[in-house]
Amino acid sequence: MQDSNTFSERKDKAQIEESSDFAPKFDADGLIPAMAIDATTKEPLMLAYMNAESLKLTLEVGEAVYWSRSRSEIWHKGKTSGHTQKIVEIRTDCDQDAIILVVEQIGAGACHTGRNSCFYRKVVPGSPAALAFTQSDLSFDPNAVYKK
Amino acid sequence: MQDSNTFSERKDKAQIEESSDFAPKFDADGLIPAMAIDATTKEPLMLAYMNAESLKLTLEVGEAVYWSRSRSEIWHKGKTSGHTQKIVEIRTDCDQDAIILVVEQIGAGACHTGRNSCFYRKVVPGSPAALAFTQSDLSFDPNAVYKK
Numbered sequence: 001m002q003d004s005n006t007f008s009e010r011k012d013k014a015q016i017e018e019s020s021d022f023a024p025k026f027d028a029d030g031l032i033p034a035m036a037i038d039a040t041t042k043e044p045l046m047l048a049y050m051n052a053e054s055l056k057l058t059l060e061v062g063e064a065v066y067w068s069r070s071r072s073e074i075w076h077k078g079k080t081s082g083h084t085q086k087i088v089e090i091r092t093d094c095d096q097d098a099i100i101l102v103v104e105q106i107g108a109g110a111c112h113t114g115r116n117s118c119f120y121r122k123v124v125p126g127s128p129a130a131l132a133f134t135q136s137d138l139s140f141d142p143n144a145v146y147k148k
Numbered sequence: 149m150q151d152s153n154t155f156s157e158r159k160d161k162a163q164i165e166e167s168s169d170f171a172p173k174f175d176a177d178g179l180i181p182a183m184a185i186d187a188t189t190k191e192p193l194m195l196a197y198m199n200a201e202s203l204k205l206t207l208e209v210g211e212a213v214y215w216s217r218s219r220s221e222i223w224h225k226g227k228t229s230g231h232t233q234k235i236v237e238i239r240t241d242c243d244q245d246a247i248i249l250v251v252e253q254i255g256a257g258a259c260h261t262g263r264n265s266c267f268y269r270k271v272v273p274g275s276p277a278a279l280a281f282t283q284s285d286l287s288f289d290p291n292a293v294y295k296k
Contacts, residue, residue, distance in 0.1 A: 005275045005276060006275060006276055006277050007276060007277065008276055017261055018261070019279070020269075020278045020279045020280065020281075021276075021278070021279065022271055022272075022276065022277040022278055022279050033181050033195060035183050035192065035195065037192065041190075042189075042190035042191070043190070044183065044185065044192075044239075044248050046241065047181060047183065047241060047246040059271065059273040059277055060273070089270050090270060090271040091192075091267040091269060091270050091271070091282070092267070092269060092271060092279065093194065093195060093259075093266035093267050094259055094260065094261050094263075094266045094268070095266075098195040098266075098267075100192050100267050111241075111242055112242065113165055113166070113242050115242075118241035118242045118243075118246075119239040119240065119241050119248050120242070121168075121239060121240060122237050122238060122239050123170055123207065123238040123239065123240060124170075125207040125208070127153045127154060128153060128154055128155060128156055128169075128170065129154050129155065129170040129207055130168045130169070130170055131167070131168045131169065131170050131240065132168065133168075134239070
């Protein structure tokens with residue numbers, strides 16, 4: 001895939017931080033982290049990764065397309081479950097090595113465990129530190145959605 | 149540093165996703181991504197990385213402590229500029245390989261460019277894609293804060 005049509009080449013600090021050139025930085029594995037947040041509530045939904053192809057597809061399709069590190073393949077979120085993420089806005093940061101997807105989450109939730117958000121636990125400091133559930137009720141039945 | 153006092157050992161999917169064990173997964177470089185969001189507005193502020201030591205310090209100090217990949221050192225955010233991030237809540241996701249810091253941003257902003265948030269530009273699809281500024285006004289003078 002020819003990505004030079006979509007992304008600009010990275011030049012210098014001024015271009016990367018203060019210009020309108022979109023020149024994302026992919027890491028040694030060719031990936032950039034992407035945090036999806038709910039457009040209405042601003043609640044963080046999930047953090048996943050994109051390679052250049054999936055970022056390009058996200059821009060073209062208008063839905064979140066990630067790179068699955070576990071399956072090593074393009075992952076069009078919700079394509080089988082129906083729980084797609086409609087893109088409202090895409091943002092990048094000062095050094096363009098992170099992406100935020102502001103999305104409309106279609107269906108009951110983003111998390112494969114059945115919750116609306118993957119961030120359903122908070123850390124309680126201590127020795128050892130522990131987790132406390134902030135959302136224990138399921139938004140949907142993951143067995144019904146993913147194992148049909 | 150002995151981290152076994154702070155973190156639990158990762159065992160299986162049930163423990164990682166559905167228990168109260170805090171067993172964060174650090175990548176091949178020993179890092180985990182951490183997104184800081186504003187506790188009041190829920191606006192994403194920045195995405196940085198933590199190693200085990202900085203995550204432990206964050207829990208102990210109650211302020212965001214990252215690992216600087218460019219300087220290869222512990223980075224207590226705002227220690228010199230005064231722009232610290234007071235921890236309100238720390239969350240992790242289903243597979244515990246990402247962190248969200250819900251913070252009270254002290255001082256005028258989180259970004260070294262002088263903006264409140266590092267995510268001050270949105271992507272405009274096209275060939276090539278471009279960036280549009282969503283926050284062009286500076287919240288503070290970075291020269292005054294960082295180059296004293």
